[in-house]
Amino acid sequence: NAGVTQTPKFRILKIGQSMTLQCTQDMNHNYMYWYRQDPGMGLKLIYYSVGAGITDKGEVPNGYNVSRSTTEDFPLRLELAAPSQTSVYFCASSYLGVNEKLFFGSGTQLSVL
Amino acid sequence: QQQVKQSPQSLIVQKGGISIINCAYENTAFDYFPWYQQFPGKGPALLIAIRPDVSEKKEGRFTISFNKSAKQFSLHIMDSQPGDSATYFCAASNSAGGYQKVTFGTGTKLQVIP
Numbered sequence: 001n002a003g004v005t006q007t008p009k010f011r012i013l014k015i016g017q018s019m020t021l022q023c024t025q026d027m028n029h030n031y032m033y034w035y036r037q038d039p040g041m042g043l044k045l046i047y048y049s050v051g052a053g054i055t056d057k058g059e060v061p062n063g064y065n066v067s068r069s070t071t072e073d074f075p076l077r078l079e080l081a082a083p084s085q086t087s088v089y090f091c092a093s094s095y096l097g098v099n100e101k102l103f104f105g106s107g108t109q110l111s112v113l
Numbered sequence: 114q115q116q117v118k119q120s121p122q123s124l125i126v127q128k129g130g131i132s133i134i135n136c137a138y139e140n141t142a143f144d145y146f147p148w149y150q151q152f153p154g155k156g157p158a159l160l161i162a163i164r165p166d167v168s169e170k171k172e173g174r175f176t177i178s179f180n181k182s183a184k185q186f187s188l189h190i191m192d193s194q195p196g197d198s199a200t201y202f203c204a205a206s207n208s209a210g211g212y213q214k215v216t217f218g219t220g221t222k223l224q225v226i227p
Contacts, residue, residue: 004156040122042202042217043157090156101147102215104156 002026006091006105013081013112021076021108023091031094032074033058033102034066036087043090049074081112117205119218126225132190134221136203139184143205143216148177148188151200151220160201161188193225 007022025032030051035043045058049068063085065077074093078085088109092102118137126132136146145164149157163170163177163186170177176189190197203218 040219042117042119042219044217045215092156101159101162102149102157104158106154106156 004091004093004103004105006089006108008108009106010109011111013078013110015081015083015112017081018077018079019081019110021078021089021091021110023074023076023105024072025074025091025093025103026072027093027095027103028071029093029095029103030071031096032068033092033094034064034074034076035090035092036060037090037107038087046076046089078110083112086110086112117203117216117218119203119221121221122219123222124224126190126193126223128193128195128225128227130193130225132188132193132197132223132225134188134201134203134223135185136187136205136218137183137185138205138216140205140207140216141184142207142209144208145206146177146179146186147204147206147215148175149202149204149217151202153199157202190223193223195225195227198223198225 004025033048034046037043044060047066049055055066068074088107090107091105147162148160150160151157161172161175163179165181174191179186201221204215206215
């Protein structure tokens with residue numbers, strides 16, 4: 001099993017550009033999440049999804065959008081990239097939504113210059 | 114009230130020594146306390162977790178101690194090895210609301226020197 005796969009691993013964007021971070025999981029998990037990780041700040045939840053067609057905002061959703069058309073895929077969209085979005089982004093999934101293990105991808109390192 | 118405070122920010126331990134990382138929380142509604150281990154260039158991976166009805170949980174060289182009255186919990190790594198060098202995140206989650214709302218600590222970078 002591949003688990004949670006994220007692409008790309010690295011990306012440099014110019015201010016104002018847009019891009020989509022891809023995330024796919026092959027564990028048939030209902031719940032999927034996007035986190036950003038900044039030095040000394042831990043992980044902050046951007047958006048989450050409890051199943052195909054259902055998404056909701058986390059702690060830091062501004063500047064991002066998501067969609068969930070299938071159980072497997074949960075892409076994160078940056079519409080107008082800003083330097084404040086320079087971060088490492090992690091996608092995660094879990095089978096149940098309550099008090100259980102999160103499975104993380106290996107991350108996407110994004111720089112906005 | 115949703116914060117989880119983690120200390121120290123970094124830690125250097127000799128091989129064979131005990132590594133101790135501490136976390137404190139405020140929200141008494143938290144009901145699940147996992148620890149995640151992250152190696153450079155990788156995503157976090159669940160190491161060990163505890164629920165508040167238990168004061169201690171041990172898995173191999175890793176032990177969580179939980180003090181419900183003090184709202185504190187800690188990770189102890191016995192006989193620390195260079196392969197344990199990683200960043201450790203404590204976390205807390207609240208099952209209310211129907212999904213896993215996880216609050217992470219800010220992380221501790223552990224270096225185990227030979």
